[in-house]
Amino acid sequence: MKTVSNCVEDILITQPYLEEALSRNIINYSALAVELTEPISKMLKKDVKPGAIMMALRRYNPPPTLGNSIKMKRVIQNLGDITVRSNLTDFTVKNSETLINNHSKILERINKEDKLFYTFTRGIHESTLIISSSLNEFVHDNLKNETFLAVQNGLSAITINLPQDNSKIAGLYYHFFKRLAWEGIVLYEVLSTTNEFTILVEDEYVDKAFTAIKRVKA
Incomplete structure (x- = not known):
């Protein structure tokens, strides 16, 4: 009862x-x-x-308050560099039998320009490609036979390097999301690898988001 x-x-x-x-x-x-x-x-x-x-x-x-745990304090104190990349475009397309082949052509181009920003995430029904806006026309040309679900220009990525043992700490991402929410910052995308955490925001939010994340690290 x-x-x-x-x-x-x-x-x-x-x-x-x-x-x-x-x-x-x-x-x-x-x-x-x-x-x-x-x-x-x-x-x-x-x-x-x-x-x-x-x-x-x-x-x-x-x-116990996550922010007061010894492990959490150590991880936050050891956060690495914060990197900002601007002039990005987010392409979301419907998954298809031809997508991987068409995507491989984009990868070939990226391999020739190592300074470009690029991420690719394949979900169950759709895939998202985030890339430097200088390649917008090239991406459109190579995915012209795919079904675009969304295209968003004017984005910036903020990437935080995480300590090696970050995957062992419960609630680490909560600190970032809490601070960003308190500041009224809208997240367009969230990306992560084992030791990197990246948020994608519209350009109007990038300065405010960068400051908010630095406050978590402080």
């Missing part, structure tokens, strides 16, 4: 910012209990008193 405590936990888990603020003791328990009265009453299908919710909030035991 679902209890008030269960409902409080469900709500806090789905709202990590609220859970973090609660764990840092910067929330008014009484005011939050009043705010949660209506949603919890609906979840339990009966009237619930704010006092019962406040008691559940005080008893709630949040997980």
